[in-house]
Amino acid sequence: xxxxxxxxxxxxxxxxxxxxxxxxxxxxxxxxxxxxxxxxxxxxxxxxxxxxxxxxxxxxxxxxxxxxxxxxxxxxxxxxxxxxxxxxxxxxxxxxxxxxxxxxxxxxxxxxxxxxxxxxxxxxxxxxxxxxxxxxxxxxxxxxxxxxxxxxxxxxxxxx
Amino acid sequence: xxxxxxxxxxxxxxxxxxxxxxxxxxxxxxxxxxxxxxxxxxxxxxxxxxxxxxxxxxxxxxxxxxxxxxxxxxxxxxxxxxxxxxxxxxxxxxxxxxxxxxxxxxxxxxxxxxxxxxxxxxxxxxxxxxxxxxxxxxxxxxxxxxxxxxxxxxxxxxxxxxxxxxxxxxxxxxxxxxxxxxxxxxxxxxxxxxxxxxxxxxxxxxxxxxxxxxxxxxxxxxxxxxxxxxxxxxxxxxxxxxxxxxxxxxxxxxxxxxxxxxxxxxxxxxxxxxxxxxxxxxxxxxxxxxxxxxxxxxxxxxxxxxxxxxxxxxxxxxxxxxxxxxxxxxxxxxxxxxxxxxxxxxxxxxxxxxxxxxxxxx
Numbered sequence: 387x388x389x390x391x392x393x394x395x396x397x398x399x400x401x402x403x404x405x406x407x408x409x410x411x412x413x414x415x416x417x418x419x420x421x422x423x424x425x426x427x428x429x430x431x432x433x434x435x436x437x438x439x440x441x442x443x444x445x446x447x448x449x450x451x452x453x454x455x456x457x458x459x460x461x462x463x464x465x466x467x468x469x470x471x472x473x474x475x476x477x478x479x480x481x482x483x484x485x486x487x488x489x490x491x492x493x494x495x496x497x498x499x500x501x502x503x504x505x506x507x508x509x510x511x512x513x514x515x516x517x518x519x520x521x522x523x524x525x526x527x528x529x530x531x532x533x534x535x536x537x538x539x540x541x542x543x544x545x546x
Numbered sequence: 547x548x549x550x551x552x553x554x555x556x557x558x559x560x561x562x563x564x565x566x567x568x569x570x571x572x573x574x575x576x577x578x579x580x581x582x583x584x585x586x587x588x589x590x591x592x593x594x595x596x597x598x599x600x601x602x603x604x605x606x607x608x609x610x611x612x613x614x615x616x617x618x619x620x621x622x623x624x625x626x627x628x629x630x631x632x633x634x635x636x637x638x639x640x641x642x643x644x645x646x647x648x649x650x651x652x653x654x655x656x657x658x659x660x661x662x663x664x665x666x667x668x669x670x671x672x673x674x675x676x677x678x679x680x681x682x683x684x685x686x687x688x689x690x691x692x693x694x695x696x697x698x699x700x701x702x703x704x705x706x707x708x709x710x711x712x713x714x715x716x717x718x719x720x721x722x723x724x725x726x727x728x729x730x731x732x733x734x735x736x737x738x739x740x741x742x743x744x745x746x747x748x749x750x751x752x753x754x755x756x757x758x759x760x761x762x763x764x765x766x767x768x769x770x771x772x773x774x775x776x777x778x779x780x781x782x783x784x785x786x787x788x789x790x791x792x793x794x795x796x797x798x799x800x801x802x803x804x805x806x807x808x809x810x811x812x813x814x815x816x817x818x819x820x821x822x823x824x825x826x827x828x829x830x831x832x833x834x835x836x837x838x839x840x841x842x843x844x845x846x847x848x849x850x851x852x853x854x855x856x857x858x859x860x861x862x863x864x865x866x867x868x869x870x871x872x873x874x875x876x877x878x879x880x881x882x883x884x885x886x887x888x889x890x891x892x893x894x895x896x897x898x899x900x901x902x903x904x905x906x907x908x
């Protein structure tokens with residue numbers, strides 16, 4: 387008798403779980419405005435990528451053409467594919483001290499897997515992940531980028 | 547020629563009289579056969595294409611996607627493009643396959659669908675065969691398709707095809723019981739096996755309302771078993787993509803594959819049409835006992851719209867099943883049938899017999 391009751395109960399439990407699943411999909415079906423697919427080339431002007439999207443590595447510059455990069459080379463060491471090359475140079479500070487600063491932060495987009503390790507490792511937060519994703523070019527050489535803008539200097543007060 | 551969208555009896559009668567006047571009876575009958583055949587072919591082709599499109603759109607909506615959007619407005623021409631592509635594909639035949647059976651199998655499958663569709667009443671007068679044992683005939687011919695599936699699996703000379711076909715055979719044979727028994731429940735209630743009479747019996751109230759509890763149980767059981775009979779998800783382990791490539795039609799390409807594909811969707815239509823006819827009143831409009839004006843308004847909607855509306859509703863429910871539930875294992879499928887659906891069905895028939903005997907229905 388006990389097993390018979392269990393059998394009956396299992397039928398209704400099973401039905402209930404099936405209905406629960408159907409409720410979830412019904413909610414998806416009847417709220418078409420919440421659908422996730424974008425009509426990509428058509429909505430290009432209004433398309434906003436989500437915040438965590440990793441499109442490319444960029445180095446933000448302030449209006450005074452200042453960046454935060456000290457040229458320490460930690461990002462270069464951390465990159466698993468060798469897509470970052472740091473070329474530094476020595477300058478004389480006004481106090482007459484020798485100082486190594488960044489000359490060219492070279493970024494090979496074609497080799498990058500967007501793993502985010504360089505951004506995590508950067509001690510000053512000089513590089514971040516950008517939102518741009520249309521990277522197709524006709525010439526492979528265009529995939530090698532220099533991240534620091536010409537004539538840019540390191541912002542004052544960045545700890546080395 | 548009088549044309550009435552509420553009753554096609556006069557139209558078909560006029561065509562018959564017109565043909566019989568100008569031809570000998572033999573030629574007239576042959577022409578009628580050809581007309582009926584061509585109409586069914588056209589209907590199957592067009593409705594099959596529409597169902598493939600609907601399936602892709604419904605599936606997409608259940609998964610928060612958009613589905614086909616590029617070919618034509620809202621992707622409406624997508625399935626036509628797919629079909630043209632299928633027609634242009636090469637017909638590949640595996641070496642050492644059984645030539646005769648391999649080529650015969652797709653036709654057997656589609657012929658079974660053709661035979662089954664012929665007894666369905668689309669609207670008053672739009673029914674090519676009206677047997678007095680219509681329900682029995684339908685359950686008989688709809689299971690002929692499994693022979694085609696078994697032949698396809700056997701003759702392809704491919705282990706995946708064979709396993710898929712055997713699974714499909716076991717599944718269809720088991721679930722045929724539940725389909726037949728749940729239809730039998732409604733036959734007990736209706737008192738007839740003739741489809742036109744079953745529809746006529748629902749003039750005052752659809753069987754799912756007038757038969758109350760046992761009819762609703764039979765409807766649910768029929769939906770589950772019917773989904774399994776058409777080899778659709780969650781019971782689609784005959785063509786389980788992850789383990790069997792594509793099941794029994796792995797080796798088929800081009801138009802022969804299109805036959806299997808079309809037969810699958812036509813079977814979906816047949817199961818839904820039977821559910822709509824036996825439980826939801828077929829082409830009969832929605833009537834409530836004594837609401838005269840409401841019944842009158844409902845009568846204005848043409849019967850074939852009622853029929854297709856109900857069929858599309860049932861098809862939507864079956865698609866809902868497919869895109870919600872995960873696929874069952876073989877043992878789970880057989881457990882569901884033999885330990886759950888069959889006992890429920892047998893008890894349900896008893897219940898229905900009691901309801902009919904005690905006249906405890908509306």
